[in-house]
Amino acid sequence: MxxxxxxxxxxxxxxxxxxxxxxxxxxxxxxxxxxxxxxxxxxxxxxxxxxxxxxxxxxxxxxxxxxxxxxxxxxxxxxxxxxxxxxxxxxxxxxxxxxxxxxxxxxxxxxxxxxxxxHVRGATLDEIVARRGAMPPAVFGPLFARICEVVHTAHELGIVHRDIKGSNVMVIERAGQLLPKLLDFGIAKGLDGGATPGGGVDHVDPALTGQGSTLGSPHYMAPEQWEAPAGVDGRADIYALGVLAYRCVAGYLPFRGIERAGLAQAHLTMPPPPLPDHVAMPVAEAIARAMAKAREARWPDALAFGEAVRTATGDGRPAHEAVPIFDPA
CATH class of the missing domain: 3.30.200.20 (Phosphorylase Kinase; domain 1)
Incomplete structure (x- = not known):
């Protein structure tokens, strides 16, 4: 099967x-x-x-x-x-x-x-960014578009991931290309109403979440995940993709050095800090739309977001994307 x-x-x-x-x-x-x-x-x-x-x-x-x-x-x-x-x-x-x-x-x-x-063997996006800093557009564009593709496919099946973040994306190299592997649907929720109840922010136990509290990882959680976690849909994943894209192109998360309670307020009320000058304006605008507080204002789907990023980074389809991402063993 x-x-x-x-x-x-x-x-x-x-x-x-x-x-x-x-x-x-x-x-x-x-x-x-x-x-x-x-x-x-x-x-x-x-x-x-x-x-x-x-x-x-x-x-x-x-x-x-x-x-x-x-x-x-x-x-x-x-x-x-x-x-x-x-x-x-x-x-x-x-x-x-x-x-x-x-x-x-x-x-x-x-x-x-x-x-x-x-058993995926590679490095997480978190590890890559921590080691290499902000990703060059020619690397970021096609890799991020592929992440958006798999999220879009999940949404088409009625599955919301609800915990997209850098440590849940493995990156492997194949034929000069960087390919993502999205991990851990342990707190996934069916869009058809078969919800996995919430629990355990920054979930210590991803497969077995308790009932009645927020669900996800605080740095990536959409406003609605803080306010009404039981009612989230695929647009929460688009917000998290926006945070992930911000981290990839800036080299750091949008809301840094803030305690958990402060993160809730930041995601609910504060606009993301401006991206560094080296980030092209179309990329920054695409990310800002994904991170809109009102979910109706975000990209209509993950595929549209990925295509916007791919276009903004210059189509992002070089013959060889791989820069020395992984250090020799």
Whole structure:
């Protein structure tokens, strides 16, 4: 089945990192579906992330699991289990070359729930910008347009990501081009009303969000995510794409050095600070429209935003986009 048994995802950035070889739970060596668990990679509030191998295909995968102690407490965790499975089903619907793909998911007889995803090897946009600074237009334009393409495809399927940010975009190099992989639909929401309830700002546990609070990462959250998180739609993703574009072309986030409460006010009431002089005016205008406070004033869809950026950066289709983004190992 396309999107379920032939696909890719990396370790969600917010998870607590665990050094390779660190003591892990008894899942090491266990087989889940067609995957053999090999190594604990990270741990969140209610789940863990492992590296696994699929021997039949000789490929590596990342497996996210729900803590079994949470699963055992059925009376308290039924909603979390439902949301975990909803995440897997939503993510498996998105079959796109610029999205981290879901290979398989399942529920074991002992109550363990798991999702196997593509193991993306590359660097995050956050890492690239931190290492290299503002991205040159010839690199930024085509890369960002591709990110917008996958977001648009998700929206067409009725999926809102709700946590687009630099650490959720991996970048890989192929044939002289920089290609994105959008990660972590762990707090995705179906546009058809199948909402994943909110919880956990800057979500420590992306797969298992609690109910009744804001959802997302504060530096990227649209005004409506702060005021009425249950009613967000794809336009919140367009706002987050605007913040992401700002970071890429400026080298820093629009609202810096502000505490969480201040970030809410900034996103609700303050215009983004002017971009540096080196950013072309059409690019700055495209980003400003994406970050409009009123969602009706934003780009009509992610594809339109991406095309505007591509055009503003000079079409952005050079024969070879790659500059030395990645340092040699």
């Amino acid at each position: 396309p999107g379920v048994d032939d696909q890719t995802e990396a370790l969600p950035a917010p998870a607590e990192h665990v050094a390779p070889g660190a003591p892990a739970a008894s899942l090491i060596g266990r087989t889940l579906g067609k995957f053999k668990v090999a190594e604990l990679l990270g741990r969140g509030g209610s789940g863990e992330v492992y590296r696994a191998e699929q021997p039949q295909l000789g490929r590596s995968a990342v497996i996210k699991v729900l803590h079994r102690e949470t699963t055992a407490a059925r009376s308290r965790s039924a909603n979390k289990i439902e949301r975990f499975l909803r995440e897997a089903k939503l993510a498996s619907r998105l079959d796109h070359p610029y999205a981290a793909h879901v290979y398989a998911f399942g529920a074991e007889t002992d109550g363990l729930l798991w999702i196997a995803m593509e």
